Amino acid sequence: xxxxxxxxxxxxxxxxxxxxxxxxxxxxxxxxxxxxxxxxxxxxxxxxxxxxxxxxxxxxxxxxxxxxxxxxxxxxxxxxxxxxxxxxxxxxxxxxxxxxxxxxxxxxxxxxxxxxxxxxxxxxxxxxxxxxxxxxxxxxxxxxxxxxxxxxxxxxxxxxxxxxxxxxxxxxxxxxxxxxxxxxxxxxxxxxxxxxxxxxxxxxxxxxxxxxxxxxxxxxxxxxxxxxxxxxxxxxxxxxxxxxxxxxxxxxxxxxxxxxxxxxxxxxxxxxxxxxxxxxxxxxxxxxxxxxxxxxxxxxxxxxxxxxxxxxxxxxxxxxxxxxxxxxxxxxxxxxxxxxxx
Numbered sequence: 090x091x092x093x094x095x096x097x098x099x100x101x102x103x104x105x106x107x108x109x110x111x112x113x114x115x116x117x118x119x120x121x122x123x124x125x126x127x128x129x130x131x132x133x134x135x136x137x138x139x140x141x142x143x144x145x146x147x148x149x150x151x152x153x154x155x156x157x158x159x160x161x162x163x164x165x166x167x168x169x170x171x172x173x174x175x176x177x178x179x180x181x182x183x184x185x186x187x188x189x190x191x192x193x194x195x196x197x198x199x200x201x202x203x204x205x206x207x208x209x210x211x212x213x214x215x216x217x218x219x220x221x222x223x224x225x226x227x228x229x230x231x232x233x234x235x236x237x238x239x240x241x242x243x244x245x246x247x248x249x250x251x252x253x254x255x256x257x258x259x260x261x262x263x264x265x266x267x268x269x270x271x272x273x274x275x276x277x278x279x280x281x282x283x284x285x286x287x288x289x290x291x292x293x294x295x296x297x298x299x300x301x302x303x304x305x306x307x308x309x310x311x312x313x314x315x316x317x318x319x320x321x322x323x324x325x326x327x328x329x330x331x332x333x334x335x336x337x338x339x340x341x342x343x344x345x346x347x348x349x350x351x352x353x354x355x356x357x358x359x360x361x362x363x364x365x366x367x368x369x370x371x372x373x374x375x376x377x378x379x380x381x382x383x384x385x386x387x388x389x390x391x392x393x394x395x396x397x398x399x400x401x402x403x404x405x406x407x408x409x410x411x412x413x414x415x416x417x418x419x420x421x422x423x424x425x426x427x428x429x430x431x
Contacts, residue, residue: 106289114256114283115145115221118263119183121290123153126181129267131158133168133185133221142187143223143282165195167222173202176218183267189224189276190233198239203272204247215270219263224252225315225365226412227280227398229405235329236402237366242344243375249296250342252276254317256286258340261294269296269396278315296375299346301353304336308359308422309327311350311376313339314364316413323418332422342372350376351383358389359425363413390425 095399109117116385119156122129131146132289137160140147149158161168165186172182199220206216227236240252253259259277273296302317303324310320319339324334337353339346354360360380364373373394380392395413 093299103293106287108285109256110147110283110285110289111253111256111259111277112143114288115128115262115263115277116147116149117288118145118260118267119149120152122183122264122267123149123157123429128268129157129181129183130175131185132161132172134163134187135162136160136185136225141185143279145221145277145282146185152290152376155238159216165192166194166198169195169198170202171193172218172220173198173216174427176216177206177214181217181219181267183219183221185221185231187223187366189222189232192222195220197243198419199274200229200245204245207271208247216272217267217270218272219266219269219275220272221263221275221277223270223279224276225278225280225281227278227315227365227410229408230279231405232402235408237343237364237397239366240278240371240375243372246409247272248343250276251272251296251340252278252314252342253340254302254312254314254338256279256284256288257292258294258300258338260288260290261292261297262340265294265296276314280315281318283320284318297341297344297346299340299349300338302338302351303334303336303337305333305357307333307335307357308361308425309337310335310361310363310418311339311351311354311358311373311380312363313342314365316365319413319415319418320363323415323422324417326419327422334422339376345379347383348396349380350380354380354392355387358387359422360384360388360392361394361425362392362394363417363418364396365412366395366397367399368394369399371396393421393424395421
């Protein structure tokens with residue numbers, strides 16, 4: 090699980106565009122934010138000398154000192170509560186909560202204070218706080234290490250909730266999140282930490298925006314996080330079968346980019362939503378509902394969902410049955426009332 094960022098840091102400093110892993114892109118974003126803003130601090134469990142359980146903060150303490158990147162006790166509620174106090178006093182804390190399910194002890198702080206302080210003070214006090222959470226499966230992790238709890242956060246007014254699917258977005262979205270005057274839940278798909286791609290550190294990304302990851306004319310796949318590479322893989326397979334598949338990377342779960350998503354679905358008339366989380370009362374079901382409400386007269390078929398199952402996350406040897414895969418998505422596409430199949 091060890092990730093070393095020394096090589097990518099040297100390459101990144103040599104030029105604007107660099108090929109790096111998502112983990113390295115996040116590390117670079119944190120380093121650049123710390124370097125450019127004296128109010129930015131990074132802290133959490135084992136993020137200091139160890140560099141975090143996924144090594145996302147590797148080298149930051151050695152480079153910037155313990156005042157800017159430091160370890161905390163194993164107490165998630167205390168971590169977020171401390172960050173709240175720092176943000177109230179003008180700092181820009183970035184906290185890491187090791188795994189999605191480990192973040193739940195801090196949930197009361199997030200819902201009662203992080204999300205509500207701006208509204209409670211009528212904007213008089215802002216909350217420039219980023220909470221980084223590795224989430225999702227695909228790494229053979231045990232219980233509490235592969236949850237997808239994004240619906241809890243997206244359901245909470247006052248929070249911005251984003252999830253990158255590429256190293257570029259990992260860098261740009263994290264920089265935007267740290268610069269935001271309001272709280273951001275930053276969900277990092279741990280399955281993609283080792284994926285590689287080009288990163289241009291001069292590119293900025295607006296929070297609250299979706300992106301077209303692939304153009305297509307027959308059906309639109311709507312995905313976020315680790316489901317985006319799956320959607321792109323499906324598009325490749327479908328192309329060999331003669332179907333043109335458009336892929337939209339939702340990437341912002343709240344606020345939601347209705348304009349981009351609606352225009353994409355209207356252009357194809359068919360849509361499938363893909364997500365790892367259980368389908369019941371989920372982000373996927375909200376996306377499905379929003380598409381129905383805004384695109385009903387343009388749809389050639391009902392909007393389908395391909396999600397995880399409504400059970401606790403599967404044991405490591407069974408997770409490949411639990412997670413959406415190419416065949417399940419292709420099966421969903423096949424149900425979308427194709428005239429040439431009649």
